[in-house]
Ligand SMILES: Cc1cc2nc3c(=O)[nH]c(=O)nc-3n(C[C@H](O)[C@H](O)[C@H](O)COP(=O)(O)OP(=O)(O)OC[C@H]3O[C@@H](n4cnc5c(N)ncnc54)[C@H](O)[C@@H]3O)c2cc1C
């Protein structure tokens with residue numbers, strides 16, 4: 424088979440890319456080793472979060488992506504359970520508060536209407552918080568949510584309707600390289616030729632890179648989450664911990680913390696699905712390609728969440744999940760043609776932001792492949808070539 | 818038409834409207850459409866339709882869904898296995914907190 428572009432990976436990123444390229448008239452084949460949303464894109468929370476992005480390029484890209492989400496249900500003619508209900512960042516001590524005041528000032532400078540509010544105001548926005556556990560909160564009304572797997576299906580289905588070929592149960596097992604140029608991929612059944620191969624395999628992107636002798640600095644970072652039965656409105660505003668935003672600015676603060684909670688990278692993420700299931704997490708663990716739930720992880724996640732929101736103890740858990748975030752060393756996705764390997768395009772490494780950044784990523788990738796330039800803001804900041812991917816011996 | 822025929826007429830609904838998954842109110846028609854859209858495993862069906870995501874976590878509906886996949890000539894052995902995640906049965910978060918706290922005290926037990 425011959426096509427214009429092959430996209431590897433049927434997560435939210437690969438599907439958004441396939442949709443954007445097909446929309447612009449390209450012949451696209453998307454290859455997924457198992458089924459759509461086999462990876463992180465169905466084992467995650469549903470936040471389109473702006474407050475958690477580092478003020479600057481990352482935040483500008485996220486704001487752009489949020490703008491795209493506002494019109495996405497209409498564009499894809501699908502319900503995606505999108506809403507902008509606003510998120511709280513729970514601040515647990517004076518030191519966190521000081522850093523967050525600074526962060527909020529920088530966010531405001533980027534145009535984000537976040538603000539520091541008192542603990543009482545936070546309790547008014549989200550009843551049931553533990554007053555003794557927080558000293559204040561940051562709030563931003565722009566933060567929102569979307570159903571991640573419905574969004575992935577919608578992108579993939581729309582792409583298919585417009586002519587893209589979506590192949591599931593079809594792993595890429597090798598790359599076709601001729602004269603130092605990627606010409607296609609191998610699957611167990613056939614060789615598929617294309618002008619460009621896009622690596623959107625999330626946490627598994629390094630394995631695709633290895634097929635071309637590349638060293639891609641992405642690692643799986645596990646997150647464990649609880650899901651409760653459907654209940655009436657419990658989460659009025661989504662919530663996350665300030666600790667990880669603070670840690671981005673002062674890594675030393677977390678390094679000195681030797682608790683189990685810190686070791687497992689536990690911070691709250693609280694949200695509720697359209698149907699009424701409350702989702703609460705999450706851990707951030709480096710344990711290789713193991714997406715299972717562990718007693719230790721579940722214990723720390725539950726303890727942290729019920730400390731901040733005691734009312735969670737009344738709810739019944741129906742399921743837990745574990746997902747692998749594609750973690751790059753600098754928290755920013757790796758996007759672009761890899762220098763020195765024509766035909767090979769990287770689009771992975773969104774870590775905990777892939778849902779938020781999917782619309783912008785889809786457009787950015789299509790622009791770069793088809794036009795060589797883009798109006799997506801801060802694009803150069805995510806250029807894959809900021810890392811040296813070619814191994815020494817070539 | 819005798820009374821018995823009349824009853825069957827009245828009581829046999831259109832197959833597509835029969836619920837396969839009662840917790841999530843997913844019908845035979847929903848499953849058929851998802852299979853047509855490319856779902857080829859229990860998990861793919863679950864993600865497309867929510868079948869099996871309800872309070873009973875597929876205890877009631879899973880077998881019927883597997884049967885429907887088989888009827889569509891989809892080989893279950895080739896399907897990606899559907900892993901059952903903790904806690905399988907409904908578990909109260911408060912009860913679990915207590916169990917975990919007690920377990921932790923036992924682990925640390927004997928401290929002065
Ligand atoms: C617990 C948790 C909570 C999260 N919460 C949020 C949130 O609130 N907001 C947010 O924005 N982000 C969140 N994220 C992050 C988000 O889930 C990821 O960034 C995003 O899903 C990554 O999408 P992806 O398409 O790059 O990767 P994936 O969804 O992992 O997709 C990669 C795909 O590639 C396929 N693949 C791998 N190897 C091959 C091969 N050889 N051939 C073919 N296919 C292959 C895999 O099967 C997989 O389907 C969370 C993540 C976790 C784990």
Ligand code: FES
Pocket residue numbers: 837838839840841868869870871872873874875876877878879
């Ligand atoms: S009947 Fe399907 S989840 Fe309960």
